Amino acid sequence: MKNFESVxxxxxxxxxxxxxxxxxxxxxxxxxxxxxxxxxxxxxxPSLRTRLSTQKAxxxxxxxxxxxxxxxxxxxxxxxxxxxxxxxxxxxREAAAVVSQYADIIGIRTFPSLTDRDKDxxxxxxxxxxxxxxxxxxxxxxxxxxPLQSLADLITIEEHKKTARPKVVLSWAPHPRALPQxxxxxxxxxxxxTDAELVITHPEGYELAPQFTQGIRITHDQREAFEGAxxxxxxxWSSFNQYGKILSQDEAWMITSEKMALTNQGKFMHCLPxxxxxxxxxxxxxxxxxxxxxxxxxxxxxxxxxxxxxxxTQ
Amino acid sequence: MKNFESVxxxxxxxxxxxxxxxxxxxxxxxxxxxxxxxxxxxxxxPSLRTRLSTQKAxxxxxxxxxxxxxxxxxxxxxxxxxxxxxxxxxxxREAAAVVSQYADIIGIRTFPSLTDRDKDxxxxxxxxxxxxxxxxxxxxxxxxxxPLQSLADLITIEEHKKTARPKVVLSWAPHPRALPQxxxxxxxxxxxxTDAELVITHPEGYELAPQFTQGIRITHDQREAFEGAxxxxxxxWSSFNQYGKILSQDEAWMITSEKMALTNQGKFMHCLPxxxxxxxxxxxxxxxxxxxxxxxxxxxxxxxxxxxxxxxTQ
Amino acid sequence: MKNFESVxxxxxxxxxxxxxxxxxxxxxxxxxxxxxxxxxxxxxxPSLRTRLSTQKAxxxxxxxxxxxxxxxxxxxxxxxxxxxxxxxxxxxREAAAVVSQYADIIGIRTFPSLTDRDKDxxxxxxxxxxxxxxxxxxxxxxxxxxPLQSLADLITIEEHKKTARPKVVLSWAPHPRALPQxxxxxxxxxxxxTDAELVITHPEGYELAPQFTQGIRITHDQREAFEGAxxxxxxxWSSFNQYGKILSQDEAWMITSEKMALTNQGKFMHCLPxxxxxxxxxxxxxxxxxxxxxxxxxxxxxxxxxxxxxxxTQ
Numbered sequence: 001m002k003n004f005e006s007v008x009x010x011x012x013x014x015x016x017x018x019x020x021x022x023x024x025x026x027x028x029x030x031x032x033x034x035x036x037x038x039x040x041x042x043x044x045x046p047s048l049r050t051r052l053s054t055q056k057a058x059x060x061x062x063x064x065x066x067x068x069x070x071x072x073x074x075x076x077x078x079x080x081x082x083x084x085x086x087x088x089x090x091x092x093r094e095a096a097a098v099v100s101q102y103a104d105i106i107g108i109r110t111f112p113s114l115t116d117r118d119k120d121x122x123x124x125x126x127x128x129x130x131x132x133x134x135x136x137x138x139x140x141x142x143x144x145x146x147p148l149q150s151l152a153d154l155i156t157i158e159e160h161k162k163t164a165r166p167k168v169v170l171s172w173a174p175h176p177r178a179l180p181q182x183x184x185x186x187x188x189x190x191x192x193x194t195d196a197e198l199v200i201t202h203p204e205g206y207e208l209a210p211q212f213t214q215g216i217r218i219t220h221d222q223r224e225a226f227e228g229a230x231x232x233x234x235x236x237w238s239s240f241n242q243y244g245k246i247l248s249q250d251e252a253w254m255i256t257s258e259k260m261a262l263t264n265q266g267k268f269m270h271c272l273p274x275x276x277x278x279x280x281x282x283x284x285x286x287x288x289x290x291x292x293x294x295x296x297x298x299x300x301x302x303x304x305x306x307x308x309x310x311x312x313t314q
Numbered sequence: 315m316k317n318f319e320s321v322x323x324x325x326x327x328x329x330x331x332x333x334x335x336x337x338x339x340x341x342x343x344x345x346x347x348x349x350x351x352x353x354x355x356x357x358x359x360p361s362l363r364t365r366l367s368t369q370k371a372x373x374x375x376x377x378x379x380x381x382x383x384x385x386x387x388x389x390x391x392x393x394x395x396x397x398x399x400x401x402x403x404x405x406x407r408e409a410a411a412v413v414s415q416y417a418d419i420i421g422i423r424t425f426p427s428l429t430d431r432d433k434d435x436x437x438x439x440x441x442x443x444x445x446x447x448x449x450x451x452x453x454x455x456x457x458x459x460x461p462l463q464s465l466a467d468l469i470t471i472e473e474h475k476k477t478a479r480p481k482v483v484l485s486w487a488p489h490p491r492a493l494p495q496x497x498x499x500x501x502x503x504x505x506x507x508t509d510a511e512l513v514i515t516h517p518e519g520y521e522l523a524p525q526f527t528q529g530i531r532i533t534h535d536q537r538e539a540f541e542g543a544x545x546x547x548x549x550x551w552s553s554f555n556q557y558g559k560i561l562s563q564d565e566a567w568m569i570t571s572e573k574m575a576l577t578n579q580g581k582f583m584h585c586l587p588x589x590x591x592x593x594x595x596x597x598x599x600x601x602x603x604x605x606x607x608x609x610x611x612x613x614x615x616x617x618x619x620x621x622x623x624x625x626x627t628q
Numbered sequence: 629m630k631n632f633e634s635v636x637x638x639x640x641x642x643x644x645x646x647x648x649x650x651x652x653x654x655x656x657x658x659x660x661x662x663x664x665x666x667x668x669x670x671x672x673x674p675s676l677r678t679r680l681s682t683q684k685a686x687x688x689x690x691x692x693x694x695x696x697x698x699x700x701x702x703x704x705x706x707x708x709x710x711x712x713x714x715x716x717x718x719x720x721r722e723a724a725a726v727v728s729q730y731a732d733i734i735g736i737r738t739f740p741s742l743t744d745r746d747k748d749x750x751x752x753x754x755x756x757x758x759x760x761x762x763x764x765x766x767x768x769x770x771x772x773x774x775p776l777q778s779l780a781d782l783i784t785i786e787e788h789k790k791t792a793r794p795k796v797v798l799s800w801a802p803h804p805r806a807l808p809q810x811x812x813x814x815x816x817x818x819x820x821x822t823d824a825e826l827v828i829t830h831p832e833g834y835e836l837a838p839q840f841t842q843g844i845r846i847t848h849d850q851r852e853a854f855e856g857a858x859x860x861x862x863x864x865w866s867s868f869n870q871y872g873k874i875l876s877q878d879e880a881w882m883i884t885s886e887k888m889a890l891t892n893q894g895k896f897m898h899c900l901p902x903x904x905x906x907x908x909x910x911x912x913x914x915x916x917x918x919x920x921x922x923x924x925x926x927x928x929x930x931x932x933x934x935x936x937x938x939x940x941t942q
Binding site for chain 1: 656659676677681684804904920924928
């Protein structure tokens with residue numbers, strides 16, 4: 001593995017999931033693999049889970065990890081050919097090449113504009129970094145995907161599934177802010193590579209990008225979707241068609257215990273942070289059905305599995 | 315030791331002080347005790363001494379230490395049952411449980427509102443963290459206590475005392491800002507567990523919370539208090555009765571060389587940062603009587619002694 | 629070596645350059661020299677290259693490295709004798725002495741006011757730190773010098789020079805902001821200690837401080853300066869005589885391929901960050917002539933060579 005951006009970078013998905021599970025059982029089993037190597041994590045927006053779990057993953061592999069909040073005081077120009085006489089002090093060509101001098105692996109977290117859909121969906125910032133960096137790049141969430149989250153989610157499903165072909169439902173839920181589609185897009189393309197039965201449910205107008213939903217059943221009837229489900233993966237996202245807009249905050253879409261009762265003793269999943277009693281009721285989060293803390297835990301081993309692959313390839 | 319919040323968590327105080335002194339003599343003597351373990355330090359307000367000394371303490375014990383400025387971009391809801399549709403994006407239940415996935419020990423610095431006395435004195439934020447975390451919590455200063463500072467202070471007194479029962483004076487001093495009572499509260503409850511003779515002196519109206527002053531002599535006559543003292547521990551605090559208010563900035567309460575001359579060749583102590591020529595005169599801080607740099611140094615060994623206990627209990 | 633502030637702290641310059649080259653060939657050759665030691669890096673303004681390269685240098689030598697953005701929430705009083713009743717919460721006397729308790733080496737980045745020339749050129753902040761610290765201080769760029777950059781530059785020149793006495797040109801270039809003179813001052817005093825032929829070119833009014841230019845040929849004719857040059861070192865600076873002012877943004881001073889063609893197949897150097905098509909044309913930066921990424925790479929080994937010397941002296 002050179003770069004890690006999407007499920008397309010994974011040769012054998014089941015092997016990568018198993019690697020995560022193995023590392024979870026013995027986190028320090030490869031503690032000298034990254035000895036003498038440095039990972040630089042660049043955050044263009046704040047992060048808690050991603051920062052802590054990726055840092056811990058690197059440490060578990062014996063790497064030195066350096067964090068950099070790239071947002072503050074590091075205005076980058078990403079376009080080529082510009083006369084840089086305004087606020088941007090450094091060009092991505094130098095920035096990516098320079099950080100590559102100090103790092104054996106670079107992790108980058110970027111975010112969507114939610115205004116320029118074409119640019120967001122080209123993952124412009126992440127791809128400019130990849131273009132000009134000379135070391136492997138790991139996406140710590142990009143404008144349109146969150147691959148380490150998705151791998152952690154698959155590890156969690158693998159640990160908790162009761163059948164070989166579980167029914168997995170991605171359900172939209174309301175939220176007061178306009179959120180990216182990254183977690184949902186990513187979840188779909190990763191689960192689609194497994195044997196799971198995948199169903200999407202959301203209000204009309206909340207269709208995700210066709211490239212991510214192709215071939216997946218979509219229903220606007222949340223209750224029907226929940227029937228017999230093994231896993232309810234919940235996430236808010238803003239509209240793709242009316243790009244970045246909030247079309248509904250309909251409370252009727254909140255996940256409740258009553259809805260969870262429609263499932264096949266289904267588990268509740270969310271990437272966190274989650275707004276209680278807006279996205280999901282207290283009663284669900286506080287119940288045995290909730291896997292959210294386990295998902296966060298598995299972020300470490302998802303990152304560790306990916307870093308392990310990259311280090312072994314170098 | 316499970317959590318570390320106050321002197322009540324210490325089984326044998328003299329043994330803990332001695333452990334600090336022993337670790338100071340040989341800081342790397344337990345350098346592999348924390349191997350493979352991670353400490354996450356969460357700062358809800360800025361910190362210099364606490365951050366550097368606790369980080370160094372963890373490193374000396376072989377731990378990996380991850381810092382997190384929790385103030386910026388991590389708005390937590392601490393109340394239960396709320397509908398989280400406003401600015402708070404994550405609930406303490408998830409936050410504490412999630413960080414517990416990445417850390418073997420969590421250090422937390424919180425601060426008082428100085429407006430809601432009941433909430434501050436219940437140490438609400440620290441206790442909500444303790445309630446929902448699944449790993450040991452170390453207070454790096456809470457709304458009402460600063461236990462690592464107090465332990466460092468007792469180590470310093472132990473190193474410099476000339477008698478078994480030194481006279482220790484806690485003296486209020488003026489300051490232009492409204493400061494917490496945490497350092498003073500904490501100092502009192504820690505010194506009270508030793509054989510020292512303890513006296514408090516402050517202007518009228520600056521009475522500290524009764525739970526911390528019970529049984530301790532209080533005088534409004536600063537000069538009388540200083541007579542024969544072995545240690546003058548100075549600190550400003552805002553009023554407890556008129557909660558969080560500045561009632562006086564009386565310069566006559568500043569610590570001067572002339573006042574120090576009343577003592578039994580007493581030592582001057584302060585937790586730092588200190589405002590020169592407001593809290594204490596240059597001539598005192600620049601003299602041999604000042605122990606402030608030694609106190610800061612002992613912060614490392616206080617933290618190391620506490621972490622050592624916790625690691626040995628795990 | 630005790631402190632590292634300027635080339636005057638270097639006993640044998642060629643040996644230090646060679647040490648950098650040797651460490652580049654085998655970065656982990658002294659990986660246990662700094663074992664059990666801690667370096668604290670204090671940044672009074674933001675930093676990318678300096679922070680990453682110095683941190684990596686410390687890690688390569690086995691040290692623990694702690695970063696501290698000192699700008700935010702740490703208002704220091706640097707003047708003696710002040711009544712500290714305003715915004716400054718801590719005095720440099722305590723600050724420097726306290727950080728010295730937690731660090732075996734302190735790195736400090738300060739910056740010029742660009743308004744008070746006398747204070748800037750006394751390097752007041754750096755020198756107050758040195759005065760009150762009890763451990764070695766490494767300048768990570770001061771108000772008037774950037775010695776780790778200069779050492780990295782000399783390593784780069786050593787690696788790429790084709791003759792024993794290369795012609796090195798320091799050329800001013802335009803920039804939309806008022807920048808410090810530190811990089812240019814420092815470059816001059818370091819190159820002046822080598823056998824290189826040194827020429828400065830800048831528009832009238834941009835004379836640097838006499839203490840740095842003494843004995844060096846200065847021309848206002850940029851093209852004449854470039855003729856036969858082996859290295860073109862480019863940097864913008866604000867005026868020294870009309871202190872901190874921008875006197876010109878003359879685009880005719882931008883470095884272009886056409887000007888580079890006047891040189892002896894000369895190499896282009898810049899400390900970064902660089903504004904493309906303002907300071908230098910895309911065509912130069914994208915060509916084989918550019919050494920800027922190599923300079924950034926050599927920052928690690930410059931820092932490592934200096935830290936190696938200091939650790940060996942302790």
